[in-house]
Amino acid sequence: MKKLGFLLQKEFRQILRDRIILAMIFAMPTIQLIILPLAANFEVKDxxxxxxxxxxxxxxxxxxxxxxxxxxxxxxxxxxxxxxxxxxxxxxxxxxxxxxxxxxxxxxxxxxxxxxxxxxxxxxxxxxxxxxxxxxxxxxxxxxxxxxxxxxxxxxxxxGTPVINVTYNTWYNPREQYKYYMVPGIFVLLLTLIGGFMSALNIVKEKEIGTIEQINVTPIRKWEFISGKLIPFWIMGLIIFTIGLLVAYVVYGIVSVGPLWLLYLFAAVYLVALLGFGLLISTYSASQVQAMFLAFFFMMIFMLMSGLFTATESMPAWARTISALTPVTHFVKVIRMVMLKGSGFADVRWEFCYEIAFAVVLNAWAVFNYRKTS
Amino acid sequence: MGEQVIVCKELTKRFGDFYAVNNISFEVNKGEIFGFLGANGAGKTTAMRILCGLSYPSSGSATVAGFDVYRQQDEIKKNIGYMSQKFSLYENLTVSENIEFYGGVYGLSRAVIRERSAALIQTLGLEKEAKKLVGELPLGWKQKLAFSVAIFHRPQIVFLDEPTGGVDPVTRRQFWDMIYEAAAGGITVFVTTHYMDEAEYCNRVTIMVDGKIEALDAPQALKQRFGAGNMEEVFYQLARSAKRSSD
Structure with a gap:
């Protein structure tokens, strides 16, 4: 455990020393939250x-x-x-x-x-x-x-022709403003980028410059190394999530209707799942370029199939199946339910089980593969 | 002959039908500077990886610091240091941070690290650079620092993989002074090199050709046996017979 402390200290020093990453931690949630809901707008006007x-x-x-x-x-x-x-x-x-x-x-x-x-x-x-x-x-x-x-x-x-009166009632999003729909989705986007991309690139970077060999001849255990890599990104993800919630409140006045602890619980589990995914990608890649392309390939599919931009309900059956097989989809669904409708844990318990399952499977696969390759 | 810290018996590493290391046997004594020579692709690195607990041999036996390479890799790792020419230190950490990190992962306490780190920085004359990123240091300094970090936890054996590649002759000489000092302090030094003048500095050298050990003796004895004026000629005579192309 003491070694893990030194590993975490080293990772945080390296991450915090990187000014670009540091800037991104604050700029990414702020800018994405300000720009995307305004731009990615399905409202038909003019x-x-x-x-x-x-x-x-x-x-x-x-x-x-x-x-x-x-x-x-x-x-x-x-x-x-x-x-x-x-x-x-x-x-x-x-x-x-x-x-x-x-x-x-x-x-x-x-x-x-x-x-x-x-x-x-x-x-x-x-x-x-x-x-x-x-x-x-x-x-x-x-x-x-x-x-x-x-x-x-x-x-x-x-x-004699009957006159049908159609009356519309829009619930949860009373003014049908797309920002309410988009903002929770962008939290998912942010956490996915941190969890999936940055962790994969970080581990592969050690492979690429060769320091992983040096680590391998030290008595650091595999679990210590992996934890040392994943914990900093897990913490960063939660910090970004918090900044995101603050920006949503300050800029749009959006406050979660449902309990905050439930949002954090899902964010925490979701990050573990995505970090496992990032680790998995890193075990299959030898260079940062490979990792980047692999991660990008899957992220595009995850994002487009997740219901973030288009409703999963209107997808054909085969696409809905693929959609259900990505952790992103369930998180998008839950975060909207909790933030906009005020759903409680009982309403989203199945999604919670899904996320736990994704976290377990992805991490087990990644750790298994990591052992095999080194 | 004193205590033996590395004992290899008929060690073999096979990849398919390719024998990277073919039935090698040797012993290394405590406090010895043991040179490991060979052309590229001769099997030096493979043998060294087995001894460092990074890969398993296909057959044969070996113990390092008294621990078995099959069953006690973790124990081996605690008792050795390792330094390579290509990578060793984190360039985006400072001198002190690198020392602290490697000291920490070898299980030293923060108090011990602080104490030894201050002494080391003073010995190396890096007081002004202690808070600088390693990436900003000249290569020669990096190599000296990397070696110091590799023996910071006082291992029984230190493995050096072509440690002086790309370094100027003066710095190389200084580097070897540090190696002698470490050996005098009881640390066994296992070093691979391409520089034949460096081979002369070793107590004993082995020359590997095509996965096998072709010669193992003190440099002086080898020169006599092959009727050569220096180690370079000895190496040429042996390595010329190699059938494997260099990688």
Whole structure:
């Protein structure tokens, strides 16, 4: 145990001497938390609409007025032909072309139904589908609203169609702001980087410069060496996590609804799992470049499959299976549940078991492999 | 002949059908400076790794400081020091921090480390550099410091793997003065080298060729036997017959 003290002292000296790493410890959580939630935003705002109105009636004027009033759509042009409207799209001045047929109002009053054509630029898939759906919703609402009383009165059949009132209630994230969704996810990103990358690179560095040979001829035991490597990053991870929580509070006013101890408990176990993963990578790599690529390869998959950016529920079954097999996924889920919904330990006990299992398996594998190779 | 601190009997290390070390036997006496010579790829490093408790032999037996290389690697590690030309010290730790770290992992108490460290820094004349990073020191100083760190815990044997590579002749001479001093203090020195003038400084040398020991004697006796004027000629005569290409 006394030797472990000397090992830890050495590791901390080396880590703290590295100004770049030290700066990163404070800069990484702060900058990522400030930038990412603002940038990685799925909110659809300011969709540019170009209108081809062949009708020019008071009804279409009212409909367009309503469209512009919501704040989500901006009518960037009114042109007389579809071809002209497409040029707006090509110049990126419009996302949606809305074409209203001639005699729209007259036919609507006479027949009770009319079609409006929407052509949506689908290069940005999320923007297109969310924007399109919302636009559709507004038009439907408009057609069912009081605006059409005249039309219904004139055409009794239409009056019989039931008017469905759709009401939305958004829970836990009342204003549907993506920062609430993203901030907890970024904590996961931070801990994953510390746990997975830095530990792997640090151990491989000793291999690369050869000091590991020198360590091997000393009476340091394997477990002492491994603990000496992992404990500093575990502590650093928890420090970064704490800084992250403070930044989330100061910048966004986000305070965990659920208990803090539960967050720390998960962070602590998750870090052990990821440190095991980093150690595992280091046993398979001979150079820092190899370790970097290996870690990056897995981290990309972990991150993209974790539900951090896209909901796991909308993945195909095979992808959900892969997703469930990474420790990242469960941590993302739990940290959102606890921070935003205030879930307690009972709600996340299965995820806790998963994380423990990941920690045990990854570390056992890494230690086994470490013994074999040296 | 005094007490024997290293005893090798028919030691062999095989990788597949390649005999890196082929049936070597020798003894090293306490306080002796034992030179281990051979071309690159002759098997020196493999033999040394076995004796340092870093790898297991395929057959044969060996004891180091009285401990068995198969069963008592941990005990061996406690009783030896090791220094290599390529790496030894952490460049991003200071002189004092390196000494403290290596003293600590060999189980010395902080009080003992403080005391010996101060004395060592004074002996080496590194008072001004004690708080400097090792990476900023010139190579010759690094090597001298690395050797001092390797014997800081007063081991019975110190293994030196090409310790003076890339060092200027004056520093090499100083380095050998330190080796003599350590040997005089009772530490057995096991040293590999490519410099034949250094071989002359050893009490006895072995010359390995293709995994086998081709000669083992005092430098003076070897020169006589091969009718050579210096160790360089002795080495050439033996190493010329090598079939393995150098790595």
């Amino acid at each position: 969709i540019k609409v170009v209108v081809v109105d062949h009708d020019h009636s008071t009804l279409t004027q009212r409909m367009l007025g309503k469209l512009g009033a919501g704040g989500y759509f901006r009518i960037t042009g009114a042109v007389s032909s579809y071809a002209e409207a497409l040029r707006y799209v090509e110049r990126n001045e419009a996302d949606v072309v809305m074409e209203i047929p001639a005699d729209f109002e007259r036919n609507l009053v006479r027949e009770g139904r009319q079609q409006v054509s929407l052509s949506i630029d689908a290069i940005n898939g999320a923007r297109a589908s969310i924007g399109g759906a919302y636009l559709n919703y507004i038009i439907t609402e408009f057609s069912q609203g009081t605006d059409l009383d005249v039309a219904r009165a004139a055409h009794p059949a239409a009056a």
